[in-house]
Amino acid sequence: MDSFFFLVILAGAIAGASTGLLGAYVVGMRMPFIGICISHSAMVGTIYSILLGVNPVWGPVIFSALSSMSLGMVRPGRSRIDANVALAIFFNLMLGLTFLGIGLMHGSRSEVLGLLWGSLLFVKKSSVVVITISGLVFAVFAALFNKELKVLLFSRTIASATGVHESFVYCFFLALCGLILAVNLPLVGGLMIFSLITCPAAAAYQICKGHRSVIVMATVFGMASAVIGFLVSYYLDLPTGACIVIVSATIFAVSALYRTFRGQWS
């Protein structure tokens, strides 16, 4: 194997681990759609940065931060609209803006289409540094606000009613969610990132007991999905993104079967 592929595997492992860790919170809050929503808003940011001829680094970060803040305004029990319905409407808007942007583009659209599927095979060292830093920032946040995040996972209503500084922690979480998704988007792609957020975390929730084990296993499953998916695609000469998605779904299926045959919840 070429030494370059070790960089690809490293990038995949870090992207998988950070999205897996993020997924543990997103899935636990019953908002898996938030990942695809924010990643698509990051995609909109990139497309319109390219269209306007400005630096495509800031567009996705600004757009995903704005969309995170908008989603933060949807309050449980206080908003007239269900959070998941709000996410679905937001996603449709982002999808519409994405295809409008693609339609307005002249010349090659490969750069933009790469955002849908990702371009893990064209990863640069600088990108690995950026996704590592963003992943570490999120991990530090999760460790520092562990006690508050646990209450938010269990019930945002309880968190809010009992003075857990729910608004502050939730908005901080959404902002970092936007950051993680924006920096991983060019590598993983808008479609695959959804799979890496939901499947590893959902698998961990199937088999784990206790919050800490969920966090660890979601991170490990995310990393394993990306690395195994890449190795399968390399040796069998198959599309990388598709292999990663299938591996992550398989990990979930095996976990669900394990829980079923173990036959207990404890």
Add this chain to the structure above:
Amino acid sequence: MMGGHISLSSVEVRLSGRSILAVKDMQIRQGEFVGIIGTNGAGKTTFLKVCCGLIKPARGIVKLDGRDMAGLNAWSKANVRKHIGYIPQAAEYNAELPFTLRELVSMGRASVKPLLSPLNRVDYEIVDNWIDRLDLSERRSQTFRSLSGGEQQKALIARAMAQDPEILMLDEPCSNLDFNWKYQITEIIEQLHSESKITILMVSHETNLLPEGCKRAILLHEGGILADGDIEDVLDPNSLEKAYRCRIDVLKLAGRRYTVNKS
């Protein structure tokens, strides 16, 4: 000095242009045990949420220990709510997550501890103490989702009490429980009140679930207060008949009041 005083004045909550709760003037004093009863959609949960500031009224003033909730920013509001133990209905929490019982009860300490300050040995002693007091020691390392409905309710009470609350708000704590568990849960709530003298607001559909220690009741009907005062006066067949629109008799048995449909 211990807090736990709630006051509402000229409060109105509106939804889609319709008034869903109107309270002219009400004081809930520190240490009171108040039962909130009423028909479906009468505004019981809304009342509870207004009292803890989860719902902002369209007009009026809600004060917790003399502090106007509307005038506080999010940070100060969170600080005021630190000593509210809130137990919502099951739809408002995620019982499917694999939190262990000890993890769940320890969430009560998250309200009390400042941000960035992890739980320490003293916090876990408080947590373990409440687990033991509510007779859940054998379930300590089991997941919340594997507990029975009654045990889950006990765990939620332990979580709220680990917070060292001055006010305990319970929204239908006995719904979906069998009669034995209903009795056990209300006994626990009464015991907590008599021991700690905290203010308790308990929403209940069933009047027999309001324990002997509950001396005051508020009867809500179509978003308004139909009766408020001594529980013996509020649970009067005439008031109840107005709310429930059927003929009602109130029977007293072993300190509890049972409403019976006479028609």
